[in-house]
Amino acid sequence: MVKLFKSLFGASGVDPKQAPTTESTAEGSEVSQATGAGSDHVTVSMTVNGEAVTGEVEARTRLVQFIRENLRLTGTHIGCDTSQCGACTIHMDGLPIKSCGILAVQADGADIVTIEGLANGEELHPMQEAFREHHGLQCGFCTPGMVMSAIGLVNENPEPTEKEIRHHLEGNICRCTGYHNIVKSIAAGAESMKGMK
Amino acid sequence: MYKFKYHRTSSLNEARSQFGSCDEPRYIAGGMTLIPALNLRLDRPSDVLDIGHLDELRGIQDDGDTISVGATTRHAEVAKSSVVQSKIPALAKLAGGIGDPLVRNRGTIGGSLANNDPSADYPSAVLGLGATVHTDSRTIAADDYFMGAFMTALEEGEIITKISFPVPETAGYGRLAQPASRFPLIGVFVAKTSSGPRVAVTGAGPGVFRVEEMEKALSGNWSAEAIKDIAVNSDEFASDIHASAEYRAAMITVMAGRAINS
Ligand SMILES: Cc1cc2nc3c(=O)[nH]c(=O)nc-3n(C[C@H](O)[C@H](O)[C@H](O)COP(=O)(O)OP(=O)(O)OC[C@H]3O[C@@H](n4cnc5c(N)ncnc54)[C@H](O)[C@@H]3O)c2cc1C
Ligand code: FES
Ligand code: FES
Numbered sequence: 001m002v003k004l005f006k007s008l009f010g011a012s013g014v015d016p017k018q019a020p021t022t023e024s025t026a027e028g029s030e031v032s033q034a035t036g037a038g039s040d041h042v043t044v045s046m047t048v049n050g051e052a053v054t055g056e057v058e059a060r061t062r063l064v065q066f067i068r069e070n071l072r073l074t075g076t077h078i079g080c081d082t083s084q085c086g087a088c089t090i091h092m093d094g095l096p097i098k099s100c101g102i103l104a105v106q107a108d109g110a111d112i113v114t115i116e117g118l119a120n121g122e123e124l125h126p127m128q129e130a131f132r133e134h135h136g137l138q139c140g141f142c143t144p145g146m147v148m149s150a151i152g153l154v155n156e157n158p159e160p161t162e163k164e165i166r167h168h169l170e171g172n173i174c175r176c177t178g179y180h181n182i183v184k185s186i187a188a189g190a191e192s193m194k195g196m197k
Numbered sequence: 198m199y200k201f202k203y204h205r206t207s208s209l210n211e212a213r214s215q216f217g218s219c220d221e222p223r224y225i226a227g228g229m230t231l232i233p234a235l236n237l238r239l240d241r242p243s244d245v246l247d248i249g250h251l252d253e254l255r256g257i258q259d260d261g262d263t264i265s266v267g268a269t270t271r272h273a274e275v276a277k278s279s280v281v282q283s284k285i286p287a288l289a290k291l292a293g294g295i296g297d298p299l300v301r302n303r304g305t306i307g308g309s310l311a312n313n314d315p316s317a318d319y320p321s322a323v324l325g326l327g328a329t330v331h332t333d334s335r336t337i338a339a340d341d342y343f344m345g346a347f348m349t350a351l352e353e354g355e356i357i358t359k360i361s362f363p364v365p366e367t368a369g370y371g372r373l374a375q376p377a378s379r380f381p382l383i384g385v386f387v388a389k390t391s392s393g394p395r396v397a398v399t400g401a402g403p404g405v406f407r408v409e410e411m412e413k414a415l416s417g418n419w420s421a422e423a424i425k426d427i428a429v430n431s432d433e434f435a436s437d438i439h440a441s442a443e444y445r446a447a448m449i450t451v452m453a454g455r456a457i458n459s
Contacts, residue, residue, distance in 0.1 A: 038202035038215070038244055059203035059245070062232070082233045086299060095273075095302045101232045102303065105203050106225070106247060149299065170379065171297025 042105045048073070049117030057104050064088045066104035067114060075115040075144050079173070086172030089145035089152075090114050096152030098171070115144035118151075126196065127151050127189035136185030138176035146172050150186040154193050162187065198235040205247045209333050209356060212248050216354040219244035224356065226269050229296070229304035230312050254307065254358055257281060262364055264288075265331075268307025268357040276301065285326070287368040287386070287459070291318050294372060296379065307357040313404065315346035315435075316380040320405035322370070325386030325397035328362045345404040365390045367419075369459040371452035375400075375439050382440055385452040387411075389419055396424075396453055401445045402435030411453055421454035 045054040048071060055070045067073050067090065076099060079087035083101035090099045091113040118125035124132065127147050137143040146169070153160055153168045160168065165186050166179070174182060202219075206212035216222045220243040225231050227249060234240050248254065254269040259280045266275060275281055276293030295301055295309075295318050309319040310330065323330070323339045330337045333356045342350050351357070368388035375382040381400040388395045394415035396408045414423045429449045434442035 038204035038219075038246075040200050040202050042203055058200065060198045060200055060235070062236075082236055083229060083300065086297070089299060096299055097302050098299045100236075101300075102228055103203065103225075103232070103245075105205070106228065106249065108205070152298065168298055171299040 042108075044104050044108045046107055046110050046112055048112045049114060055104075059103065059105055061104045062100055063090070063092075063102045063104045063107050063112075064099040066107075067099060067112070073114050073116050077141055077144055079141065079145075084171075084173070085142070086145040086149060087142055089148040089172065091148060091152065094155070096149050113148075115148060118147070125151070126192035127154070127186070130189030130192060131182075131185040134181055134185040134188055136177070136182045142172060142174040142176075146174065146182055146186075150189060151193075153186070154190045158190060158194060160186070160190055199238060199241045201235075201242050202244045203247065204244060205250060207251075209248075209251065209253060209358070212246050212251070212356060213333055213354060215244070215246055219246075222246055222354075224248050224311075226305040226308040227271065227303040228308075229300050230308055230314070248356065249305070254356075259284070260361070263361045264364065265359045265361045266306055267359045268310075269305045270307075272296070272301035272304050272306070272309075273298070275306065284364045285362060285368060287370045287388075287456075288322050288326070288362065290459075291322050291370045291372075291384075291386070294318065294370075306360060310342075310360065311349065311351060311357055313343060313347055313349050314380070315402055315404045316375070316378075316382075316384075316400045318370075318372070318381055318384055318399065321381075321384050321386035321397045321399040322362075323360060324405050324407060325388045325395050326362050326365060326368065327388075327390055327392065327395055328360050330357055331359045331361065332357055340407075343405050346402070348404070363390060369456035371455035371459060373400075373448050373452055377439070383445055383448040383452050385449060385456045387415070387453060387456040389415075394419065398429075398449050398453075401431075401433075401449065402442075403433045408449070408453070415457075419457065421457045424450065424453055424457075 040059050042059050043056050067076050077087040079085035081100050083098050088098050088100040089096050092110050127150050149172045165183050204215055222244040223242040224246050255267045257278045257280055258265045272292045272295045276289050281289040309317050328339050330342050337350050365388040370386050372384040373382045384399040386397045394412045396411040399405045410427050411424045429446045431442040431446035434445045436442040
């Protein structure tokens, strides 16, 4: 569908002047603001990795699809698509959530951070660096979700014990590593995150 | 997922009146049940009415002898609430064990109770504490609310607004996780309330229910010892690859004991 890709402006965001508000779609149905009368096409606006973005999507578009297909931020992965595996973990308003389990339009107005929003240019986020240093990944498919989930844990609990880390990973599944190095990486990442402001 | 129309409702009244004017409407709060179901095309609503942003439905209030939890309060908020932790720690513990941290940041108590999954955690606390379910039009006692797996006393379009939990003298929760889904295979909530002991079981199959025989035994002697020989009848329990009906029944006694000792 052409419509889905209409506002493909990458992570840099969409020029608000060009953002569609109300218009007819190919199917002839009304597009409305997220807060307006019910519609099967909606315009959603949110902050993603610090940039304001706007896009026109079907109401049924989930946040993970909006992030991957509209914004082309493909670091957020889809593993199960039924809210089990955590590969799609992102932060919404500061909390880690599964982006396959929420409609894009439910996140209208939210502040979103994806894996692409962590590094400072070439310099990895301490948690990413810890995963690299401690071999916290093999195929890497689960890794973006693991890193986002881990940062969510450390934001809340700056010194998690091994048990707390393992307990926290209940919603993030890894088929490769056996978790051991992931747990080590998160403990190390927590330690180096203390140095962050 | 099939197409639907989306409405972000701005008040309870608006949500209720929109529900009345749509063909096949569904409310959405956290979406942790509805979105996976839509994704699997298990449901086909014409309209999805978002009540997740309504401030009037959110938050935890200390009313002295009771605690009220708004319908769209997330599991993580209940788990971390200092009010819940100090007054009904077993309820905070239960909320902190639902699913995983990512699910707990989205899922709501109202969604869990409206859905009434026969393996959900919250129904056992609501029934075990003798809580009251408040809706946009009435109040429903826990004993009248749960009508079997996925069935409740809610009318078409009725919205849960909050749940009020009487503060018990003591309470506990024992939970055995089903190894694949991590939902409770058996969860038992026990409470010593002003009207006597209550024991509520989730996960066995037929929906949450009370075990009167255990309640009687506990009224004279609040201890795991008092119930350890009570065998629950397994005739209506589920038997599947995860556990036989007999195993589920045996685990009710074990989990009830752990709940008392927790
Ligand atoms: C990976 C995973 C693991 C999980 N593990 C557990 C577990 O271990 N234990 C457990 O108990 N649960 C578990 N759950 C289920 C989760 O707790 C529920 O999905 C959640 O509580 C439902 O709340 P919600 O706000 O997400 O509901 P939604 O999905 O938004 O809604 C569910 C249903 O309730 C209706 N509804 C919602 N709010 C109201 C209201 N206020 N009034 C009337 N109707 C309403 C909706 O119309 C819909 O039909 C798990 C879910 C996932 C995805
Ligand atoms: S893709 Fe979202 S949890 Fe698996
Ligand atoms: S590294 Fe392969 S799934 Fe985790």
